Amino acid sequence: MTHEKNLVPFNGYIMLLVFLILATGSTYLLITKESPIYIIGIVLALFMLPGFVLVNPNNSRVLLLFGKYIGTIKKNGLFWVIPFYTKKAISLRASNFDSERLKVNDKLGNPVMISTILVWRVTDTYKAAFDVDDYKNFVRVQTDAAVRKLASMYPYDNFADEGHKEDITLRSSVNEVSEALEKEVQERLAMAGIEVLEARIGYLAYAQEIANAMLKRQQATAIVAARHKIVEGAVSMVEMALDQLSKKQVVDLDDERKAAMVSNLMVVLCSDKDASPIVNAGTLNH
Known part of the structure; x- marks a missing residue:
């Protein structure tokens, strides 16, 4: 049997x-x-x-x-x-398993610390009792193996600046990663008559040796993205200002004065500090 x-x-x-x-x-x-x-x-x-x-x-x-x-x-x-x-x-109740934090390499080779939370129960007592030596220890070992495999399939985060643009990452794609983890663990535990009710990542972070460097990199990426939006908005505002001045004929500017005005406006709009305006009490030529 x-x-x-x-x-x-x-x-x-x-x-x-x-x-x-x-x-x-x-x-x-x-x-x-x-x-x-x-x-x-x-x-x-x-x-x-x-x-x-x-x-x-x-x-x-x-x-x-x-x-x-x-x-x-x-x-x-x-x-x-x-x-x-x-x-x-043999208990048929649902059991929780919180794995230890493992140091693994993601798809890009970065060392990360990861752990998983697993909810499981026995559905086939024959397989749990006789097809594996110790079904509880089998759950722990196979879950750790599944987490290591999953971490190597996806990057921790997107790094578009190096051409490593990924749709699914460990950090942002929580649902997709959890579904992949649940499927992987279920395939491994099926031979022990165990059903996986839920599997998700409980802890995720860069390893200590690269955590500071990656934090600085994320901050730099955020600053570059913010500057990009600021410059894009400033260009639109300068373009709108020149267009409105030309349409309403407020002032007639030649190319040299337009260039000076664009330069001043870009400095004011893109600066990370408040600008100190200087009022010209003379003519436009002075």
Whole structure:
């Protein structure tokens, strides 16, 4: 057998009643009748005792008979099985796993620190019990392996200045990366009968040795982008000012004076400090 088999055992409450009747009745008769034959009833009662199985909600018991898989009890309650059965408990509840922070290289070779949060549960008790050695340790090891593989598939961030423009990155594409991680982990854990309910990155940062350098790089990229927008807006404003002066014939400017006006306006609009205007009280030629 290579798959899970649901087992419906005997009702434990009925067998508990039989056990109490057999144990108390045999003890009473042994004392009153003083016949050793009633010891057999006590022995049978003691033989029944290991057969009781209590299954709590969202738990299971995998039953073995001398190394042979018999079935799995998933229904909660009190049951009775053959006392020779070996009973192994496997939880069916959803479990959280927060991996350690791993140092891995992203697609561009940058060292990053990454960890994942995994929500999983057992769906096939046969595979969890017999197809892997320790299914809980299997979850930890395979999750770490999946995270290492995922980190090598995507860059930490976009760097358009070096031609490494990527649509999906570890930092910005949270949904896409989580879906890829969940799929990768599910493929690895399927052989252990485990279902992945959720997988997402819990921690992500550059490694300590390059964190300061990358922070400066991000700041420089932000400054360049801001300057680009400032210059673009300043050019539009200067163009609009010259166009309005020409249309309304406020002043007639030759090419040299237009160049001087453009220069002054660009300095005022693009400067990161407040400009100090100088009022010319003379003519335009002075």
